[in-house]
Amino acid sequence: MAVYTSVPSEMLAGFLARYDVGALVSAKGIAEGVENSNYLVETTGGRFILTLYEKRVTPEDLPYFLGLTAHLSAAGLPVPAPIADRQGRALQRLSGRPACLIEFLPGISVTRPEPGLAHAAGAALAQLHEAAADFPHDRANALSLPGWQSLAEALGGGAAEIDAGLPVLIAEELAALSDLWPRSLPQGTIHADLFPDNVLALDDSVSGIIDFYFACTDFLAYDLAVAHTAWCFDAEGAYLGTDVSDALIAGYQGVRPLSPAESRAFPLLCRGASLRFLLTRAYDWLNTPAGALVTRKDPMAFARRLLHYRAS
Amino acid sequence: MAVYTSVPSEMLAGFLARYDVGALVSAKGIAEGVENSNYLVETTGGRFILTLYEKRVTPEDLPYFLGLTAHLSAAGLPVPAPIADRQGRALQRLSGRPACLIEFLPGISVTRPEPGLAHAAGAALAQLHEAAADFPHDRANALSLPGWQSLAEALGGGAAEIDAGLPVLIAEELAALSDLWPRSLPQGTIHADLFPDNVLALDDSVSGIIDFYFACTDFLAYDLAVAHTAWCFDAEGAYLGTDVSDALIAGYQGVRPLSPAESRAFPLLCRGASLRFLLTRAYDWLNTPAGALVTRKDPMAFARRLLHYRAS
Structure with a gap:
């Protein structure tokens, strides 16, 4: 910042x-x-x-x-x-x-989105997926399963410094996702970081989608899963309830309905998205000097999301 | 920042x-x-x-x-x-x-002002002094002689850590200015911090004067002296030559001519202005942790200005 x-x-x-x-x-x-x-x-x-x-x-x-x-x-x-x-x-x-x-695009990033804006953001994400269908370039997602495994190794003993239960949580989740991660869902160009900060809004309409510097080629439904982990919890990782979640998914499906396979895989994709941000935040937490220009963000907020998706 | x-x-x-x-x-x-x-x-x-x-x-x-x-x-x-x-x-x-x-005011702050803008800034400063003549409130200048003495005491042995010659320079200058500082020049409301960063410009005209958070009541000519130390040297404290200096002073005098007493006192006021920024920068240098959000500015750039004014 x-x-x-x-x-x-x-x-x-x-x-x-x-x-x-x-x-x-x-x-x-x-x-x-x-x-x-x-x-x-x-x-x-x-x-x-x-x-x-x-x-x-x-x-x-x-x-x-x-x-x-x-x-x-x-x-x-x-x-x-x-x-x-x-x-x-x-x-x-x-x-x-x-x-x-x-x-320059007008609009403001809201901190606590209402369902109306979540619906519009879901629709905008689906429009992005459709509009990118004829974008002719690919970029591998460096932050998918193999990337998570590398990050987990790079954390080493540091994860336990953040929270005593974190090493086990990460290891269990990596093992489960390695077994269960889908192989054949529809792929395309994804934003891969659609947090509310990356959406500019005027009232309940999306005036801007910004910060494409994690964009890559991956499962389209994984992009919706990233958005779900980003939009449906507060900063501490507490679930906001079904209103925002339902609106986000309905907005997306109004433009691009999920296939049955995508719908079935969705909870697992959300676990993967939670693990992705848990790992990068944990890495940044351990590697950002106190007093640096960048504010460190609590990795445990994504551990809580992960446990939510596991339980649901 | x-x-x-x-x-x-x-x-x-x-x-x-x-x-x-x-x-x-x-x-x-x-x-x-x-x-x-x-x-x-x-x-x-x-x-x-x-x-x-x-x-x-x-x-x-x-x-x-x-x-x-x-x-x-x-x-x-x-x-x-x-x-x-x-x-x-x-x-x-x-x-x-x-x-x-x-x-909001348009305009940009230039890093290396040209004489044309220095002339406009001098004129704007004089207009500010005239327009503030009927401003009915006073605020003591906490950063005049008594303030400099307190700052010098607060530096203590730290000044020598910045530069081995600094304690003697500060002590000599404080002694000289205590003897020679004027007592009866025209006073009024001054900006007291008119660096080029605090002037917004569109081409050679002043579109904004900003950052009044050091404004106070003091000698009007001291304000021009502050501007002179701010505008007529580069970031390392090397004198830029007479073009900018002449333009700044001519711009000021085109609106508000200096009295003979103010003109005579001007070199001494410039020494005071240099000492003021030397002391606050030295204090900030010693009291700002490395890695803090704020970039520390080199106090010695003002020691060099001080030596310039002493020699001239």
Whole structure:
């Protein structure tokens, strides 16, 4: 939650001169996203987000991410389009970093979504899946089963420092998911991180889907499972009840009905999604120095989700 | 350079309902200002800065600061006006902090100002002094001679850790300024922190003067001296030459000519201004933990300025 790379305004004005976006009027570093540096830039031609990619994003993946958002935006989804310069280039370098000027979308991220917005978010996710069907590129999901196994090994004894019961929970769940994880559900391009922070809303409508930097190729229903773990629990991991859950799934199915196999697999996919965030949060928890710029998020909130899905 | 206090969007929407500013459209925490938390807020009625005052600002001083900016804005200066709610209150509480919704001003802060902008900034500072002449409130400058003496004592042996020559430089300068500091120059309300970061510019014109949280009552020419130490040196404290210096002073004198006494005292006032920032930076340097959210600024950049003014 910080701007890591500083861009002096003179450098920014020179950078913007590559584009047909008018002259610089205002620029504010925004404290959003733990992965990148972001500026909210206003020119005489409009408003934009300028993103500088920091070390957690692999530069080789950027053409995929930017190609995907351009594709989805062109298909009419509320996804921020990368802006091309006069030479047609969207991916640039600025202040020593890969950088991209991106469309600004209005809307706010709600902390505690109501069912109406959950319904709209479910529908938007299904529209995203449909619009991405003819996106011609693939990216393996580094955070699926093999990735979870690697992360669990990397945690080592650290998991027990977080919670005495965590090593057993992780080991049991990895064993169960290795046995049961589906092999043949419909695949496609997924967002893979559709938390409420990554949805911009105006009242109950979705005005923006943002932060595609985990997008990859995987089961479509797994994307809905990620959204379910993200939307249907509070920050501590307590289940919010069926209203938001029903609305999210109904919104999705109104656009793209789940197949019987997807519906059957859904609780298991939710366990996998919970484990995915449990593991990455546990890893970050153990590897983020106290007092760092990034706020550590409690891994146990996802252990609680996992236990919820196991019990249901 | 961070948002310290988080405001969930639902809380923000409720807060904005106190005002006649329309509905919330967008809100971004901005990474600006080391003293406060700031959000750039867009509503259906316009754009605003929402400031939450963190612990470095004394709450008792806020009515003075907000009264001053309201006064200057009403006088036609490009100063961000505090916005009053339907009950006429500008100073509020939000998320446990004193808070204020403030007018948004366009413009960018330049890192290396050109003479044209320095001239405009000098003129704007003089206009500020004239417009504040009928502002009826006073606030003592806590960072004048007695404050410098206290800061020097608080540094103790720490100054030598920064630079072996620093304790002698500070002691000599405090002794000299105690003897020579003027007693009877024209006084008034001063900004007291007019660095280029606190000036928003569109080309060579000043579109905003911001960050009045050091404003106080002191010698008007001391304010120009602060601006001189801020504008006429690079980040390491090397003098940029006479172009910017001449432009800044000419811009000021085009609106409010310095008296002969002020002109004579000016080099000494610049030494005082250099010492003021040298001492606060040295104090912050020694008292900011490594890895803190705030970037420490090198105190020696102001020791170099001090030596420049002594030699000239």
